[in-house]
Amino acid sequence: MTRTGQASPLHPLTAGLPRLRALAEGADHVDVKTVEGDLTLREFLCGLASWEPGWVRFLYRVRAVFVRLLGMRQEGIPSARVIRPEDVSFTPGDSMMFFTVADAEEDHYFVAGVTESHLTAHLAVVAEPGRFHVATIVKYNRWTGPVYFNVIRPFHHLVVGGMARAAVRGARPS
Numbered sequence: 737m738t739r740t741g742q743a744s745p746l747h748p749l750t751a752g753l754p755r756l757r758a759l760a761e762g763a764d765h766v767d768v769k770t771v772e773g774d775l776t777l778r779e780f781l782c783g784l785a786s787w788e789p790g791w792v793r794f795l796y797r798v799r800a801v802f803v804r805l806l807g808m809r810q811e812g813i814p815s816a817r818v819i820r821p822e823d824v825s826f827t828p829g830d831s832m833m834f835f836t837v838a839d840a841e842e843d844h845y846f847v848a849g850v851t852e853s854h855l856t857a858h859l860a861v862v863a864e865p866g867r868f869h870v871a872t873i874v875k876y877n878r879w880t881g882p883v884y885f886n887v888i889r890p891f892h893h894l895v896v897g898g899m900a901r902a903a904v905r906g907a908r909p910s
Contacts, residue, residue: 755839755847756871759858765874765885769897770867773904777843777863778821783903784861784870785819785833835859854880870900 760766773780825832826840835848838858849858860871872892876882885892 753845753862756845756860756862759847759849759860759873760871762875763873764855764876764882765872765889767872767893767896769870769900771870771900771904772867774866775868775904775906776821777846777861777868778824779906780863780868780903781824781832781846781861782819782821783906784899785824787899787902789898851877854878854884868900868904870896872896 775783825837826842826846828837828839830837832848835850835858838847838849840846840848843863845860845862847858847860849856855877856875858871858873860869860873862869862871874881874885876885
């Protein structure tokens with residue numbers, strides 16, 4: 737986790753990526769998962785977005801109850817869909833999963849974000865030859881942000897790590 741005054745785990749990834757560096761500055765939470773794989777960035781993003789085992793859908797159902805306790809709403813349960821590489825958009829403003837593309841460059845990086853009442857989260861993927869870095873950057877918007885994120889944090893690590901590993905394997909469990 738990154739807090740003010742600590743070095744960001746994104747530092748080596750932000751060289752030449754001012755948008756990513758700007759997002760990480762002042763973030764309340766930053767984590768990076770790194771996986772190795774010989775895919776294009778588009779192929780990796782397809783695997784990332786298409787992975788949704790049953791236990792993740794169950795966690796979304798639990799989340800729906802939890803966010804109501806915090807006075808927030810969840811608009812249904814997001815559902816992954818299998819997408820093809822040509823369906824991945826690198827155009828800012830387009831959607832991927834429940835995120836909106838913020839900045840992207842083919843075969844180099846992809847940054848997308850979502851803003852909710854309690855927090856703003858960005859998912860960034862930086863591609864290097866044979867390696868992908870999947871970063872999560874979170875900024876709290878109000879008091880419910882840290883309460884929410886600290887409860888889901890252990891599951892967040894499992895989900896994002898699972899997504900990254902599945903993307904490299906090309907696995908798409910239902």
